[in-house]
Amino acid sequence: MEVMIEKSLFYQKGRKPYIMESLESDKSKYLFQKTEKPIEKITLPRKPKDIRDFIYTNFQAHKREFNAAFAYEMSSIYATLKNVDIQTSLQTNEYTSNNAPYHICSYISINKEFYKEIQRIILLEDGNKTEITNHQHYQDKELVDLMEHVVIKTPDTMMEYPKKDTKLLIQSDSISLKYDVIYFYDAASNYKQGAEGGALKITNLQSLPLTKNDCKILNIGVS
Numbered sequence: 492m493e494v495m496i497e498k499s500l501f502y503q504k505g506r507k508p509y510i511m512e513s514l515e516s517d518k519s520k521y522l523f524q525k526t527e528k529p530i531e532k533i534t535l536p537r538k539p540k541d542i543r544d545f546i547y548t549n550f551q552a553h554k555r556e557f558n559a560a561f562a563y564e565m566s567s568i569y570a571t572l573k574n575v576d577i578q579t580s581l582q583t584n585e586y587t588s589n590n591a592p593y594h595i596c597s598y599i600s601i602n603k604e605f606y607k608e609i610q611r612i613i614l615l616e617d618g619n620k621t622e623i624t625n626h627q628h629y630q631d632k633e634l635v636d637l638m639e640h641v642v643i644k645t646p647d648t649m650m651e652y653p654k655k656d657t658k659l660l661i662q663s664d665s666i667s668l669k670y671d672v673i674y675f676y677d678a679a680s681n682y683k684q685g686a687e688g689g690a691l692k693i694t695n696l697q698s699l700p701l702t703k704n705d706c707k708i709l710n711i712g713v714s
Contacts, residue, residue: 492571494506495567495568495571498564498567499564499568500535500542500564501537501539501542503535503537508564509560509563509564509567509700510557510560510561510563510564511530511533511535511560512563512700513556513559513560513563513564513700513701513702514530514553514556514557514560515529515530515531515700516699516700516702517556517559517702517703519553519556521533521545521549521553522548522549522552523535523545555703555706555707556702556703558703558706558711559700559701559702559703559705559706559711560700560701562667562701562706562711563667563669563700563701565666566666566667566668566701567698569665569666570666570668573604573605573665573666574602574604575602575605575666575668576600576601576602576605577599577600577601577602577605577661577668577670577696578599578600578696579596579598579599579600579692579693579694579695579696580596580598580599580600580629580632580634581596582596582598582600582629582634583595583596584596584597584636586644588645588646589646589687590687591646591679591687591688592688593644593646593649593688593689593690593691594689594690594691594692595638595644595649595690595691595692596690596691596692596693597636597637597638597674597691597692597693598634598635598636598637598693599634599635599637599659599693599696600629600632600633600634600635601626601632601633601634601635601661602631602632602633603631603632603633605663606626606633608663608664608665609661609662609663610662610663610664611660611661611662611709612624612635612659612660612661612662613659613660613661613662613708613709614637614640614657614658614659614660614672615656615657615658615659615660615708616655616656616657617655617656618656620708621640623635623636623637623639623640625639637657637659637672637693638652646689649676649689649691650676650678650689650691652674652676652691653673653674653675653676653691655674657671657672657673657674658670658671658672658699659671659672659696660705660708660709662709667701667705667706667709667711668698669698669699669700669701669705670696670697670698670699671695671696671697671699672693672695672696673693673694673695673696673697674691674692674693674694675691675692675694676689676690676691677689677690677691677692
C-alpha cells in the first residue's frame with residue numbers, strides 16, 4: 492500500500508504517479524506554467540492546490556485522457572486492495588504437425604474471487620479485437636486461453652506469434668486492467684541440430700496504463 496500511495500498524485504515521492512504515467516502514454520501536450528509541454532517534461536509540485544489547478548486547467552481539452560488516467564489509478568489501487576491475482580500459467584496444450592511435437596502455453600490464471608466479478612476479457616492483437624469468453628477451473632484458479640480463437644495452430648503460426656503486438660483488457664464492475672502479453676517461441680533445433688518441434692509460451696504479463704482508446708473499447712467515460 493505504501494507503493495500505491497506514493498504513486499498517487501498527492502503523495503508522490505519520486506515515483507511517477509499513475510495519472511501522469513497514463514497521460515504520458517497518450518502523447519498529448521498539457522498546459523503547465525503557461526506553456527504547453529508533453530507530460531514527460533512536467534514535474535508537478537506536491538501541493539494539492541497546484542495539482543488541482545493542473546487538472547482544472549487541462550481537463551476540458553483532455554477529458555478522455557484524464558478519464559483514462561483516473562480509471563487507471565483507481566483500478567491499480569483497488570486491484571491491490573482486492574488482492575487481484577493474474578499470472579501466466581504453466582498449463583500446456585500439445586499439438587503434432589508433420590510428426591513433430593509442439594507445445595503451446597497460452598493460458599493465464601485468475602483468482603476465482605476476482606474472476607466472478609469480470610464482465611469482459613478483450614484481446615487486442617495488432618489492433619484486432621477478440622472477446623475471450625471461455626475458461627476452465629484449475630485448483631483455486633480460473634484458466635483463460637488467450638489463443639482459444641486460433642483455429643489452426645501450425646508451426647508457422649506459432650513462430651510468428653511473438654511478433655504480434657498483443658494487449659489484454661480485463662474489465663469488472665469495479666476496475667479495468669490492461670496488460671502487455673509477451674510470447675516467446677522456443678524451437679527444438681535450438682537444443683539439438685535438425686530436431687523438429689518447439690514450444691510457444693507467454694513469458695510475461697506487463698501491467699500497462701489505460702489509454703483513451705482502451706476506455707473507448709471498454710465504454711469508460713467516452714462522453
